[in-house]
Amino acid sequence: MSKENNNENMHNDVRAEKMKLFSIGSVVLLAAIILLVNILFDKILGKAMTFDFSDTAQNSVSQLTADYLDSLSADTHIRIVGLFNRPENVANTKYQYIIPLLDDYVKTSKGKVTVEYIDPLEHPSIINQLDPTNSQDLAKQAENFVIEYNGNLKVIAPIDCYSYDENYFRTTNSYLITGNNAEYTFTNAMNVLTNGYAAKAYIVTGLKEEGNENITKILNSMTIDVDTLAVSENFTVPDDCSLLILNGPNSDISEKMYVAMSDYISRGGKLLVAVDYSTYNANESYVRLNLLLSQMNINIQHLLIYENDPTYQLGGYPIDSNVLAIEPFADYSSSPVLHNSYARSIAYAENPNTGFTALPVLLTSDNAATIEVDESGRAVDNGMITTAQYYAAMYSSTSNADGAKAFVFGTLNFTSDQYINSYGLNDYNVEFLRSCIRELVSAQTLDGINIPTKLVDSYTLANSKSTTSLSTLMLVIFMVFIPVILISVAVIVYSKRKNL
Amino acid sequence: MIEINNLVKRYGDKKAVNGISFTVNDDEVLGFLGPNGAGKSTTMNIITGYLSSTSGTVKVNGHDILEEPELAKKEIGYLPENPPLYNDMTVAEYLDFVCDLKGVSRDKRKKQLERIVSLVRISEVYNRLIGNLSKGYKQRVGIAQAMVGNPSILILDEPTVGLDPNQIIEIRKLIKSLAKSHSIIISSHILSEIQEVADRVVIINKGKVAAVDTISDLSKRLSGQSKLLLTFKGPLKEGLAKIRALPGVQSATPRLTDNTMSQLEISIVNDNSADVRTSIFYLMAKESWPILEFRSLDPSLEEVFLNITAR
Amino acid sequence: MYAIFKREFLSYFRSPVGYVAISIFSFLAGFIFYSQFAGGSVNIGSEVISLRSFFVIIVPIITMGLLAEDKKRGTEILYYTTPVSLFSVVAGKVLAAFALYAVMFLNVVIHIIVTLACGGVFGVGAVGTIIVFFFMAFMFISMGLFASAITDNQIVSAIVAFIFILITQLLSVIGDYTGTAVTSVASAIGVNSESASAVGTAIRSAISWLDPFAKTQDFRLGVFSVSALFFLLCIGILFLYMTYRVLEKKRWSQA
CATH class of the missing domain: 3.30.70.1340 (MTH889-like domain)
Structure with a gap:
């Protein structure tokens, strides 16, 4: 091939080369522009151009939270760290209502709140970074959230953010989420971290009681700080005590404690007492505690509530039953039907103190009985007393708003770790307990932010329509009838046109 | 009128068309003659805008096919070597689609189609599926397609190939009747076929114009x-x-x-x-x-x- | 554009393809709806989300012939030699397939009516999923159309479209594996574990960022993100443009 010929070829090819260059170039350019514009759009306007149209605004913070975030000074920095990698698809995970909501916190707070997702397995340094003293043992909090503010931490587990169908949980041991408390949980945790506690509760320890982990968690979420008060020779109730708690003592209080607590009551103290009637305390009749409570017209009886009404019994057990919260306590939780087990009967004290008014709180059926049992759990002779309505809890107060108040529960189903661990923090009993605490520690001083639980959409059909025959009809119409008609039309059209 | 100037089309190292120039005058039938593989189809594809040339220009009634493709294409009706027919459509559906493609307005459509259908004589197969038609009818539907939109120029690439002698005679008659109102370029690799209908002949070989001549001059030369x-x-x-x-x-x-x-x-x-x-x-x-x-x-x-x- | 749209759309119904595609869709949608109905609760949103996983089957069926068949029959020459622009050819074809999808979706509309008649809920989250569904349909149809443009064999075109859509659907998984692989390779060549995993995570999130499913998952909760929809639209347009370029290439290509 001569040189000239080559040159001619090149000259002739110019148009095609140009087209090729333009074609490939324009595709590459368009791809690059699209990528760039989308990254910018996503990063800059992505959040602003995201709109929550959900009925209950599941994934948006409410005005209460927005107001709270606004009230924070501009240099506030609340750091939320999810101790896991952000799942790409949150649908149907335990994070499904949390992660989108946290994104909205970031958007609403205008930089005051940041959210990160860091898996401690991949980045072990995060644990030390968040919690240098290892006070929270974050290594065990994988899959949970940590909120950090000025070195103070709060750990939030996803299940803290939900209420769920209890019956479903009891039968299947899995959660069917019915309500979304994510905003409640996160906003209150931040509130506690930024504004500190509104009140202080003391839990008496040393009376052979069990753990207080869950009640502490509940109190903390209500911006109540918690400390323990050990039984000792020089037992006194501190001045800053807004609420004194006896959670499941298996032995009676001492004389010294009786004196100190009587003094506390006379000063307008608030008392929360929960006992039960189990093999650990079958012989205990709480003489001095009753002496204390009788000042408030309440008596803890040495009798086990025995529910005879099968509609109240849970799983057919007479000592594991429903109790009904009555007015004015009926709306303390979403459902007035609550649970008790191994409950001591709580009754009015025999010699009324006119300064206090006692009210029944939790009622059995009309057909309940009380019995006395021995340490092995067997009924003692003549233990059975006539059937009637008994109280599983009572409330006492004075007419004075600042006066002493007390809730006395004959069951530990409201406060014990065992119960709350089994049924979760969103159990109706826990909800009820929260209301009781709110009543005792006057609601005004509790600066918690009470964001209502957001109901999760229910897709249930009307009962009358959800029948087998109707669903069979659906099967026939949608899976047989319509496809078969379409296929027949296809065959008809094909055979008709084929011979045109 | 079509002016073709120095067309080159390259495929790889090979030049399928290598510097072809000629002109088609108004209301003239131009025979485009060459053996198989001479570059006839490539040239026609370039003229109609299907392919773009590596270099060179095509002007259709003054519109450059690359610079004003829509105006230029409006002037051309094209029957490629393989008629672009949808076998799953009826003739009526197909011609309606072509009317849509060429932007023939609704009110003119019926009249125009009636005229074309009677001219190419396909009324008896008008509602039949194209896939079921004989080769001759398919070819006529292809010609009808090219006539939709009243183009002033028809370009027919080997319109009689594969037809039986009767069909060939029919198609030739049809082309003769169309020649009264259109400029036509008709390609073939058979000389006698062109002689029958064309006023002028362009002969190409190996991508180049070998001769441009009127039929009578050509006959003289060849005799x-x-x-x-x-x-x-x-x-x-x-x-x-x-x-x-x-x-x-x-x-x-x-x-x-x-x-x-x-x-x-x-x-x-x-x-x-x-x-x-x-x-x-x-x-x-x-x-x-x-x-x-x-x-x-x-x-x-x-x-x-x-x-x-x-x- | 209208000419191409009309022909392609009607051709779905002139051959069995359209009916078969619709009846497959009806059957699948019907199955999902029936299962939910039998369970006593119907969530149209999750039905629509489940239906998205069938793009991988249905889109190749309806896009495979769009351009490949034209090339095979030689009818594509009409698009080049008549005064229509190639872009309107592309647009008409994609619209036709999209319209077929809309026709299929009538099934879901019937399901919605039945659900409402039976006291069920059709919430804003379901509307969100439907919006996403159509944007995704557009995107995947564009991919299918591109697959149809690069070959003259319908089967090849269907397989290519299938692979495109499958890759898109598995983007997050691919991201995970790539991230893990990069991390382990980086560790193996002696990068310290923190930065190795940082690189792995970066690659994983970069790939996952492209995942249209992850981008639009919040729509089912009623959270509408304009940027996610814009992304789907852009990817669809990119594929349409590439399709247009492939058609245009036919003109000047010297291969």
């Missing part, structure tokens, strides 16, 4: 070069020598021979002064070599090109 085929009972060598000696015979080459007969291909000089055929006849009679076959041979296109380019 200067004619061949005869002679088969006779007699000795080959002697016959060959004797025939070569005849006046007017340019050359003679043996084609076939066996014990009983000899076949010769004879090129004659066309000077009209001596009728070579007469002298061959008398030669054979004199030698008592019975003539088994004696006819003139149509020159192959290649030979035409050789001939044309040789001059």
Whole structure:
């Protein structure tokens, strides 16, 4: 091939080369522009151009939270760290209502709140970074959230953010989420971290009681700080005590404690007492505690509530039953039907103190009985007393708003770790307990932010329509009838046109 | 009017079209002639805008096909080598679709289609599926398609290929009738086919224009070069020598021979002064070599090109 | 554009393809709806989300012939030699397939009516999923159309479209594996574990960022993100443009 010929070829090819260059170039350019514009759009306007149209605004913070975030000074920095990698698809995970909501916190707070997702397995340094003293043992909090503010931490587990169908949980041991408390949980945790506690509760320890982990968690979420008060020779109730708690003592209080607590009551103290009637305390009749409570017209009886009404019994057990919260306590939780087990009967004290008014709180059926049992759990002779309505809890107060108040529960189903661990923090009993605490520690001083639980959409059909025959009809119409008609039309059209 | 200037189309290292230029005048039938693979279809594809040329320009009624493609394409109706037909549509549906494509407005559509359908005579298959039509009807539907939108120029690429003789005659008649109101470019690799319909012929070979001429001039040129085929009972060598000696015979080459007969291909000089055929006849009679076959041979296109380019 | 749209859309119904595609869709949608109905609660949103996983089957069926068949029959020459622009050819074809999808979706509309008649809920989250569904349909149809443009064999085109859509659907998984692989390779060549995993995570999130499913998952909760829809639209347009370029290439290509 001569040189000239080559040159001619090149000259002739110019148009095609140009087209090729333009074609490939324009595709590459368009791809690059699209990528760039989308990254910018996503990063800059992505959040602003995201709109929550959900009925209950599941994934948006409410005005209460927005107001709270606004009230924070501009240099506030609340750091939320999810101790896991952000799942790409949150649908149907335990994070499904949390992660989108946290994104909205970031958007609403205008930089005051940041959210990160860091898996401690991949980045072990995060644990030390968040919690240098290892006070929270974050290594065990994988899959949970940590909120950090000025070195103070709060750990939030996803299940803290939900209420769920209890019956479903009891039968299947899995959660069917019915309500979304994510905003409640996160906003209150931040509130506690930024504004500190509104009140202080003391839990008496040393009376052979069990753990207080869950009640502490509940109190903390209500911006109540918690400390323990050990039984000792020089037992006194501190001045800053807004609420004194006896959670499941298996032995009676001492004389010294009786004196100190009587003094506390006379000063307008608030008392929360929960006992039960189990093999650990079958012989205990709480003489001095009753002496204390009788000042408030309440008596803890040495009798086990025995529910005879099968509609109240849970799983057919007479000592594991429903109790009904009555007015004015009926709306303390979403459902007035609550649970008790191994409950001591709580009754009015025999010699009324006119300064206090006692009210029944939790009622059995009309057909309940009380019995006395021995340490092995067997009924003692003549233990059975006539059937009637008994109280599983009572409330006492004075007419004075600042006066002493007390809730006395004959069951530990409201406060014990065992119960709350089994049924979760969103159990109706826990909800009820929260209301009781709110009543005792006057609601005004509790600066918690009470964001209502957001109901999760229910897709249930009307009962009358959800029948087998109707669903069979659906099967026939949608899976047989319509496809078969379409296929027949296809065959008809094909055979008709084929011979045109 | 189409002006084609120095078209080049390259595929890889090969030039399918290498510098073709010619002009098609208004209301003229231009035969576009060339052997298979000469670049006829490529050239027509470039003229109609299907392909873009590597270099060179095509102007259709003044509109450059690359710069004003829509205006240029409006002027052209194109029947490619394989008619662009949807076998799953009826003729009616198909022509309606082509009307949509070419932007024929609703109110003009019915009249125009009626005219085309009667012109190409497809009314009896109008509602049949194209896939079920014979080759001849498909070709006519293809021509109908090209006529939709009243283009002033029709470009027909091998419109009679694969048709039986009756169909070929029909299509030729059709083209003749269309020629009254259209400029037509019609391509073929068969000379006689073009001779029937075309006013002017462009002959291309190996991507280049070999000749542009009117039909009558071409005939004249080609008649200067004619061949005869002679088969006779007699000795080959002697016959060959004797025939070569005849006046007017340019050359003679043996084609076939066996014990009983000899076949010769004879090129004659066309000077009209001596009728070579007469002298061959008398030669054979004199030698008592019975003539088994004696006819003139149509020159192959290649030979035409050789001939044309040789001059 | 209208001419191409009309022909392609009607051709779905002139051959069995359209009916078969719709009846497959009806059957699948019907199955999902029936299962939910039998369970006593119907969430149209999750039905629509489940239906998205069938793009991988249905889109190749309806896009495979769009351009490949034209090339095979030689009818594509009409698009080049008549005064329509190639871009309107592309647009018409994609619209036709999209319209077929809309027709299929009538099934879900019937399901919605039945659900409402039976006292069920059709919430804003379900509307979100439907919006996403159509944007995704557009994107995947564009991919299918591109697959149809690069070959003249319908089967090849269907397989290519299938692979495109499958890769898109598995983008998050691919991201995970790539991230993990990069991390382990980086560790193996002696990068310290923190930065190795940082690189792995970066690659994983970069790939996952492209995942249209992850981008639009919040729509089912009623959270509408304009940027996610814009992304789907852009990817669809990119594929349409590439399709247009492939058609245009036919003109000047010298191969």
